[in-house]
Structures are given as C-alpha cells and as structure tokens.
Amino acid sequence: MYKNIEDLSLSKLGIHVFLIGVSISCLLPLIWMIASSLKTQDAIFTNMSLWPEVFKFSNYTEAWKGGRFGTYFLNSLFYTVTVIFFIVLFSSMAAFAFSRLDFPGKNILFYMFIGVMMIPIPGVFVAIFVILNKLSLINTRVGYILPQINAGLPFSIYLLKTFFDKIPKEMEDSAKIDGCSKWQIYWHVALPLAKSAIAVIVIFNALSTWNEFLLANLIFSDADLMPLQVGLLKFQGERVTEYPQLMAGMTMTTAFIIVTYLFMQRFIIKGITAGAVKG
Amino acid sequence: MAKVSLNNISKTYDEKEYAVLNCNLEIEDREFVVLVGPSGCGKSTTLRMVAGLESVSSGEIMIGDMVVNHIPPKDRDIAMVFQNYALYPHMTVFDNMAFGLKLRRFSKNEISERVLHAAKILNIEPFLHRKPRELSGGERQRVAVGRAIVRKPQVFLFDEPLSNLDAKMRVQMRTEISRLHKRLQTTMIYVTHDQVEAMTMGDRIVVMNKGEIQQVADPLTIYEHPRNLFVAGFIGSPPMNFFSGKIISAGSILQFVIKGMSLQLTHEMNKKMHSYINQEVIMGIRPEKIYDKLFAKTATDTNTITASVEVVEQMGSEMFTYLKNESADFVARLDAHEQLEPGQDMELVFDMSKCHFFEPGTGINLVD
Numbered sequence: 050m051y052k053n054i055e056d057l058s059l060s061k062l063g064i065h066v067f068l069i070g071v072s073i074s075c076l077l078p079l080i081w082m083i084a085s086s087l088k089t090q091d092a093i094f095t096n097m098s099l100w101p102e103v104f105k106f107s108n109y110t111e112a113w114k115g116g117r118f119g120t121y122f123l124n125s126l127f128y129t130v131t132v133i134f135f136i137v138l139f140s141s142m143a144a145f146a147f148s149r150l151d152f153p154g155k156n157i158l159f160y161m162f163i164g165v166m167m168i169p170i171p172g173v174f175v176a177i178f179v180i181l182n183k184l185s186l187i188n189t190r191v192g193y194i195l196p197q198i199n200a201g202l203p204f205s206i207y208l209l210k211t212f213f214d215k216i217p218k219e220m221e222d223s224a225k226i227d228g229c230s231k232w233q234i235y236w237h238v239a240l241p242l243a244k245s246a247i248a249v250i251v252i253f254n255a256l257s258t259w260n261e262f263l264l265a266n267l268i269f270s271d272a273d274l275m276p277l278q279v280g281l282l283k284f285q286g287e288r289v290t291e292y293p294q295l296m297a298g299m300t301m302t303t304a305f306i307i308v309t310y311l312f313m314q315r316f317i318i319k320g321i322t323a324g325a326v327k328g
Numbered sequence: 329m330a331k332v333s334l335n336n337i338s339k340t341y342d343e344k345e346y347a348v349l350n351c352n353l354e355i356e357d358r359e360f361v362v363l364v365g366p367s368g369c370g371k372s373t374t375l376r377m378v379a380g381l382e383s384v385s386s387g388e389i390m391i392g393d394m395v396v397n398h399i400p401p402k403d404r405d406i407a408m409v410f411q412n413y414a415l416y417p418h419m420t421v422f423d424n425m426a427f428g429l430k431l432r433r434f435s436k437n438e439i440s441e442r443v444l445h446a447a448k449i450l451n452i453e454p455f456l457h458r459k460p461r462e463l464s465g466g467e468r469q470r471v472a473v474g475r476a477i478v479r480k481p482q483v484f485l486f487d488e489p490l491s492n493l494d495a496k497m498r499v500q501m502r503t504e505i506s507r508l509h510k511r512l513q514t515t516m517i518y519v520t521h522d523q524v525e526a527m528t529m530g531d532r533i534v535v536m537n538k539g540e541i542q543q544v545a546d547p548l549t550i551y552e553h554p555r556n557l558f559v560a561g562f563i564g565s566p567p568m569n570f571f572s573g574k575i576i577s578a579g580s581i582l583q584f585v586i587k588g589m590s591l592q593l594t595h596e597m598n599k600k601m602h603s604y605i606n607q608e609v610i611m612g613i614r615p616e617k618i619y620d621k622l623f624a625k626t627a628t629d630t631n632t633i634t635a636s637v638e639v640v641e642q643m644g645s646e647m648f649t650y651l652k653n654e655s656a657d658f659v660a661r662l663d664a665h666e667q668l669e670p671g672q673d674m675e676l677v678f679d680m681s682k683c684h685f686f687e688p689g690t691g692i693n694l695v696d
C-alpha cells in the first residue's frame with residue numbers, strides 16, 4: 050500500500066515538474082516582454098534581471114502617441130470587432146437556415162461552404178488581390194474586412210449548424226405555439242442556446258483577425274489604416290532603437306487577446322442544452 | 329373554450345402512405361378526449377395537425393367556428409404540452425412560462441399575475457427562479473403544463489406528457505391533469521399509448537390504428553362494447569382472450585366449437601348469431617369473465633371447459649392465470665387467494681352472456 054501511494058505521488062510530482070517547466074517556458078518570454086517594456090532604453094541592454102530598477106511607465110504613453118501605436122491599436126480593434134460581428138451575424142443566420150429551414154439547393158450550398166473550408170487562405174491571396182483591385186478596394190478598410198469575414202464564415206457556419214441541429218424539434222414547435230415567428234425562434238431560442246459555440250467562434254476569429262498580417266501587409270500602403278501587426282513591423286523599422294516602446298506596444302497587443310480569451314471563456318460551458326429535454 | 333371538429337382529415341408525408349386517413353371527430357366544448365393507439369398509428373400526427381405544426385393533406389379542421397387549416401399555430405389559440413417537456417433551457421421557470429405572454433405583449437403585471445397563479449395551481453412556486461436543468465422530471469412537466477395554462481387557450485393539446493415519468497409520478501400527474509381539466513373547464517385533447525391513462529382520464533376515448541379511427545366512445549363503452557377485434561384486443565390488460573372456431577347449430581341452440589371444446593350461446597346471442605351458422609368466427613371474452621368452477625354461480629355443462637394451469641401471476645389483489653388446453657391458450661383473472669399450482673388441471677366457467685363474436689376477415693363485432 051505504502052509503496053503505491055509513494056509511486057503515485059512520485060509520478061504526480063513528475064507531471065507537476067513537467068507542467069511547471071512548460072508554463073515557465075511559455076511565460077518567460079511574456080514576462081521578459083513586460084519587464085522590458087518598463088525599462089529604460091539603457092537598462093534594457095545592461096540590466097538582464099526581470100525586475101526593472103526604474104519603472105518607466107511613460108514607455109506606454111510614448112508608444113501610444115509618438116509611435117502611432119494608438120492608431121494601429123484602434124484600427125485593429127475596429128477590424129476585429131467588425132469582422133467578428135459580421136461573422137457571428139451571417140454565420141448564425143446561415144447556419145439556422147441550413148439547419149431549420151427548407152429551401153431548394155440547401156445541401157449543395159452547404160457542402161460548398163464545407164468544401165471552401167479546405168482551401169488554405171494564402172492559397173487564394175492572388176485571387177483576392179485581383180478582385181479587390183477590380184473593386185478598387187485595395188488600401189481600404191472594407192477591402193481588408195470583407196475577405197476576413199468571408200474566411201471566417203465556413204467554419205463558423207459548420208460549427209453553428211451542428212449546434213442548431215441538436216436543438217430538439219419540439220423546442221421549435223413549442224416556440225411556434227408560444228407565438229414565435231422564424232426570426233423570433235432564431236433570436237429567442239436558437240441564438241441563446243448556441244452561446245458557447247458563438248464564444249468559440251468569437252475567440253477563434255478574434256485571434257486570427259487580431260494576428261492577421263499577410264493580407265494587411267498586402268493591401269495597405271496607408272499607415273493610418275494599418276492594423277497592429279503591420280504597424281509593429283513599421284514601428285520596429287522606424288525606431289530600431291526604441292526597444293522599450295516596442296515592447297510596450299507588444300504588451301498591449303498581447304493583453305487584448307488574453308483579456309478577450311478570459312472574458313469569453315465564461316461562456317464556453319458544456320452541456321448548455323442539458324435539462325431542456327429529457328435525454 | 330371551443331369545440332374542435334375534424335372533417336375527413338387525411339395526412340400523408342410521402343404521398344404514398346397515409347399517416348392519418350379519413351378521420352372524422354367532433355370534440356365538444358370542455359370535453360377531455362384521449363387519442364390512444366399503438367406506436368405509429370398517427371396519434372401525434374393528428375394532434376400536430378390540430379396544433380398547426382403539420383399541414384393537412386386533405387379535409388378540414390375547425391376550432392370553434394373557424395376553419396384553421398391555414399392558420400399558423402400561434403393564431404389558433406391552442407397550447408401544447410410535449411412528451412419531452414421542450415422547455416427553454418436558457419430561461420428560468422418564470423421566463424419559460426411568461427415567454428408566450430411576452431411575445432403577445434401582455435403587460436408586466438398581467439404576466440406576473442398569470443404566471444404566479446399558474447405556479448400556485450401547479451405547486452411550482454419555489455422553482456420559479458430556477459433553470460429547467462435544476463428540476464426533476466415531474467417538476468419540469470409541471471412547468472410545461474404551466475406554460476400552457478398561463479395562456480388561457482381555447483384548447484389544450486397533450487402529446488404523451490407523462491411517458492417520461494416514473495410510474496408513481498405518472499399516477500400523480502394523471503390525477504392532477506384530470507383535476508386541472510375540471511378546474512379550467514377547457515377542451516383538452518390528450519394523446520397517449522397508455523390505455524390506463526386513456527381509461528381513467530378521458531370523457532371519451534378515440535382508439536386509432538394504422539391512421540384510422542377505430543372507435544370513439546366513453547371508456548366503459550369502449551371496454552364493454554368494442555366495435556372490432558382491434559379495439560377489443562387493444563383496450564384491457566391482460567387483453568381479451570380470442571378463440572377461433574365455428575358456430576354450429578344443435579337443434580334450436582347455437583354452439584361455438586373449437587376442436588374438443590364447445591360452448592353454448594345465450595338466448596340473446598342466439599338471435600344475433602343465427603346467420604353465422606357453420607361459419608368461422610372469433611370469440612372474445614375478457615379474463616375477468618372466466619371463473620373457477622368452484623366459485624362460479626352459473627356453471628353448467630355447456631359453459632365449462634377444462635384446462636391446465638401454465639403460469640400464475642400474482643398481483644396481490646388478483647391473479648392472472650395463464651391456462652392451456654388442446655384447443656386454446658387463454659388467461660383468466662382469478663381471486664388472489666386461490667391455491668393454484670402450475671401443471672394442475674382445473675375447470676373454468678365462461679360467462680357466455682359477456683362474450684363477443686367477431687368476423688375473422690373484417691374484425692367487426694357481430695353482437696354489438
């Protein structure tokens with residue numbers, strides 16, 4: 050008996066050591082980034098400790114204002130929010146239609162969407178560029194947003210459709226008898242039940258939009274329209290020497306994603322339909 | 329409050345087979361009608377057509393004086409309770425019940441008044457702020473009923489509302505729904521495949537089979553005067569015993585014979601069965617109309633047969649005795665205190681005044 054317990058705790062200890070190691074290796078760069086963002090320009094090369102001797106919070110304000118970082122940040126925020134909003138709106142309506150309505154060509158259309166999921170986005174960059182060019186959308190916000198909405202839709206539709214498919218027919222029937230129109234079923238019943246799926250969609254698309262670099266790099270020449278990822282590159286190029294400010298900018302960039310994740314995590318609760326219908 | 333009429337209703341899903349065929353039914357205002365039948369016989373389909381959840385292939389449905397064939401469910405002034413409750417999991421009990429009223433733009437006061445009133449009737453006041461998943465099956469079903477009654481509809485529709493509950497809960501909810509009907513005085517249509525529910529709850533029972541209505545009558549009539557073989561076999565537990573045999577005439581008296589066994593018809597039956605002499609018929613008799621000869625009042629040579637006991641099912645209040653002889657298997661409902669051993673022979677008396685004769689082809693009851 051005693052031996053078993055010892056084994057158990059030994060193996061547990063091993064696992065813990067391993068996991069702590071992984072955490073440290075993930076967190077260290079982050080911590081280093083945050084620490085560096087608070088150091089002075091001189092200290093960054095001389096003081097290797099993770100604890101700055103002098104906290105220079107002004108790096109943040111300087112990055113925000115002087116380095117146009119604020120513009121990039123707000124651009125990114127705008128792109129991300131807009132893209133997500135339309136992805137959620139369109140994908141939930143489309144998924145609801147695919148799942149709950151009958152219309153000709155429904156299956157073919159759906160499989161087309163699924164098929165599109167298999168094409169990697171960079172594979173269609175040339176096509177996107179040509180189309181945007183013909184529509185004179187190069188170097189515009191709309192030109193940057195539309196392809197990203199498009200790219201996010203298939204997976205989101207697929208995910209939400211599987212979710213809506215699981216909503217029992219009786220729930221829809223009972224909503225109809227309660228007085229719901231199709232739109233009201235979508236709004237009052239289907240959407241709230243798909244909350245956790247929507248949270249997943251928001252997180253995934255927030256990540257990909259926030260971190261998107263290639264498309265932005267391709268279509269933007271006007272610095273006022275650029276999102277963070279391209280902006281940071283420019284920033285680095287222009288101010289090679291301003292490491293603390295660059296780090297401050299990167300800290301803010303990362304913080305957004307972490308906050309989004311922590312916030313949305315609450316909504317990802319399993320078994321959201323549990324108890325609705327006896328299973 | 330309204331009556332409901334089905335005029336020659338048919339429904340086909342695939343243009344080939346009929347789920348419901350030529351149903352005619354008049355449901356009176358304030359009546360409690362139970363649709364009963366085996367699985368797949370079209371009960372739910374019929375109910376869903378009344379609700380407006382399913383289109384009608386042909387025929388006419390009327391609620392009150394209005395033909396509702398093309399009126400959507402929300403405008404039919406009906407409420408429905410489903411087998412699996414179909415509560416909205418993201419809403420509290422209160423919101424579940426209030427939802428239909430909110431959509432109809434009732435005032436806040438009116439809504440909470442109605443919901444609280446319904447909650448009181450159904451004893452679910454303590455749960456009003458819980459989510460459905462925090463309730464037991466019985467409580468959920470009550471909420472589903474509550475959601476129906478707050479709307480004060482003209483007609484209530486129930487589709488097997490109790491079949492997900494355990495036996496005890498089912499009995500309790502059964503009486504509660506009956507009581508609710510008395511209290512609300514509203515037309516109710518109740519679908520079940522449980523004949524006990526049908527017998528105990530319905531003012532009238534509609535027995536369906538294969539999409540067609542077999543018989544519509546009050547419970548006792550259905551039980552004592554089944555119109556055909558199907559109704560006779562479906563209602564009653566254990567079911568009616570059937571014997572295939574022949575009517576022969578022995579002088580002025582008719583007899584029903586199977587192999588070695590012959591039973592004499594009563595005078596009344598004699599008249600009705602006269603035209604079936606020498607024809608094959610099916611005789612049906614309920615298990616409780618077969619008695620142990622030792623206790624029978626009216627034993628004669630012409631209504632007594634011998635059979636051996638195969639299995640005895642002790643129910644406490646009575647005993648289902650499965651019997652067998654060379655011509656037939658049947659079951660008798662005997663007193664629980666009889667001492668019977670499997671394998672023993674016993675003499676049984678048939679109450680021939682309570683038996684039925686059916687035509688083998690059509691299944692029609694020849695004596696009722």
Ligand SMILES: Nc1ncnc2c1ncn2[C@@H]1O[C@H](COP(=O)(O)OP(=O)(O)OP(=O)(O)O)[C@@H](O)[C@H]1O
Binds near residue numbers: 342365368369371373
């Ligand atoms: N949506 C549908 N599409 C096609 N056929 C259907 C549909 N719903 C029911 N049916 C068919 O119609 C017939 C009657 O079904 P219905 O659901 O009315 O039976 P039921 O009497 O309610 O049975 P149960 O007691 O099992 O609920 C069945 O043969 C069934 O297969």
Ligand SMILES: [Mg+2]
Binds near residue numbers: 371373
């Ligand atoms: Mg059914």
